Amino acid sequence: MNFFWTTTILSSIINKVKPFDKKKTFTRKSSRFSKEIRMGANQETLMYTLEKSIKKKADLFEHSFSAYAVRSILASLYLGLGIVISLYTADKLNHVAEGLGKFSYGLMFGWGLLMILYMNAELGTSNMMYMTVASHRKTIPTKTALKMLATCILFNFVGAVLVCYLVSLTLPYQHVDAHSYLFEATVAKLSKTPLTQFIEGIFANIVVNIGVFTFLRIKDDAGRLISVIFIIFIFAFLGYEHVIANFSLFSLAFFANGGPVEGMTLLSVLSNFLFSGLGNYVGGGLFIGLLYSWLNNQSKLYVD
Numbered sequence: 001m002n003f004f005w006t007t008t009i010l011s012s013i014i015n016k017v018k019p020f021d022k023k024k025t026f027t028r029k030s031s032r033f034s035k036e037i038r039m040g041a042n043q044e045t046l047m048y049t050l051e052k053s054i055k056k057k058a059d060l061f062e063h064s065f066s067a068y069a070v071r072s073i074l075a076s077l078y079l080g081l082g083i084v085i086s087l088y089t090a091d092k093l094n095h096v097a098e099g100l101g102k103f104s105y106g107l108m109f110g111w112g113l114l115m116i117l118y119m120n121a122e123l124g125t126s127n128m129m130y131m132t133v134a135s136h137r138k139t140i141p142t143k144t145a146l147k148m149l150a151t152c153i154l155f156n157f158v159g160a161v162l163v164c165y166l167v168s169l170t171l172p173y174q175h176v177d178a179h180s181y182l183f184e185a186t187v188a189k190l191s192k193t194p195l196t197q198f199i200e201g202i203f204a205n206i207v208v209n210i211g212v213f214t215f216l217r218i219k220d221d222a223g224r225l226i227s228v229i230f231i232i233f234i235f236a237f238l239g240y241e242h243v244i245a246n247f248s249l250f251s252l253a254f255f256a257n258g259g260p261v262e263g264m265t266l267l268s269v270l271s272n273f274l275f276s277g278l279g280n281y282v283g284g285g286l287f288i289g290l291l292y293s294w295l296n297n298q299s300k301l302y303v304d
Contacts, residue, residue, distance in 0.1 A: 046304035047137070047296045049216050054134045057122070061148050068122065068148070069155045075121035076159030080248040082112020084167055086236070087252075090181040101181055106237030110229040112245075113208065117215050117228070124153035124244050128281045129209045132289035153244070153277075160247035168255035176256045183261050186253040188239065189246065190263040194275040197241050201279020202287065204240035207231060209288040241276035 061068045086108040090101035116123050131145040167173055176182060192200070211231040218224045235242065250269055253261050296303045 045296070046213065046217065047133070047293065050130065050133050051137060051139050054130055054139045057127075057130065057148065058134075058140045058144060061144070061151070065151075068151065071120065072122040072124075072152045072155035073159035073162070074119065075116050075123040075152075076156050076244070076248060077163050078115035078119060078121055079112040079123070079245060080160060080163040080167065080252075082109055082115065083245060083248050084173075084252070085111070087180070087182045087185075088172055091177070094181065102237065105181065106233045107229065109236035109245075110211070110232030113211060113232055114225065114228050117212070117224075122152045122156075124149065124156045125205050125208050125242060125280050125284055126212050127152045128205065128285040129212065129289035132285040133293045136290055136293040156244045157247050160244070161251050164248055164251035165255050167252060173252070173256045182249070182253055182256060185239070186249055186264065187262050189241065189249070190268045190272060192241075192272075194271060197272055197275040198279040198282075200238075200240040201243065201276040202283035203238075204235040204242045204276075205280040205282075205284035206287055207235040207240070208242065209284045213288075213292075241272070241279060243273055243277040243280050246272060246276060 057068075060071070086105045089108055090105040092101075093104045094101035113123075115121075116126075127149050131149045134140045134145045135142040189197075211228045214227045214231060215224050218227060250264070250272075254264065292304065
């Protein structure tokens with residue numbers, strides 16, 4: 001009798017216990033592991049960082065237009081200082097050895113972008129990338145993104161003119177030689193064809209925004225400094241067209257010369273701004289911003 005009841009109870013317990021399914025257990029663990037990877041990496045992905053920056057920029061633009069405008073002016077101050085020291089060292093080193101000035105110009109130019117990145121200023125060419133990502137990922141309305149970009153570029157120009165006028169009053173730029181690197185670079189840029197300006201503008205802003213990406217990804221300050229300086233060296237040494245940098249270069253050449261330099265007319269300057277600016281947008285906005293935004297939508301695990 002006892003044996004009968006014992007057998008019955010054991011059978012009941014065994015029937016209630018579910019069989020162990022290794023495949024399902026592994027699948028659940030794998031799924032949970034993938035989810036944990038995504039959740040952990042989400043805070044570190046490039047797109048997460050970009051969208052966070054975009055929201056910060058949009059909040060400033062909506063709540064304090066004047067502060068956004070000032071940060072755009074400051075970008076031209078920092079970039080202008082980088083250009084000023086680049087030109088000055090180029091002239092000095094050209095007296096040591098012909099061609100050495102161009103090398104030093106490229107090497108010094110990146111300090112301007114470094115100051116912009118560390119001081120949280122608003123640069124039009126990097127915002128071409130940010131605002132394209134914002135529009136593609138619907139982080140903010142496209143209309144708002146366009147307003148922010150246009151405002152940034154406008155006040156970059158205002159800042160460049162103001163800063164370069166003041167710099168022209170300083171001793172190093174009161175008596176600039178006719179064959180200085182400043183005037184030669186300005187004349188060379190204005191003599192390029194619109195197609196050349198456009199193509200060079202594409203490559204220039206690809207390089208600039210690669211520099212921005214590396215700055216965002218690298219957490220070590222020494223690594224940031226080295227990477228940005230040598231990445232920006234590529235376009236600065238090659239003399240490619242960067243519309244915001246040209247705001248400063250042309251303004252400084254005009255004020256330091258006391259008037260237009262060779263080939264500088266309103267039409268030639270505006271043409272350069274137009275074609276180099278369009279090239280900058282294609283390079284930074286489309287090739288870097290839009291392309292990487294699209295790439296990071298194609299896989300949940302293969303993200304930057």
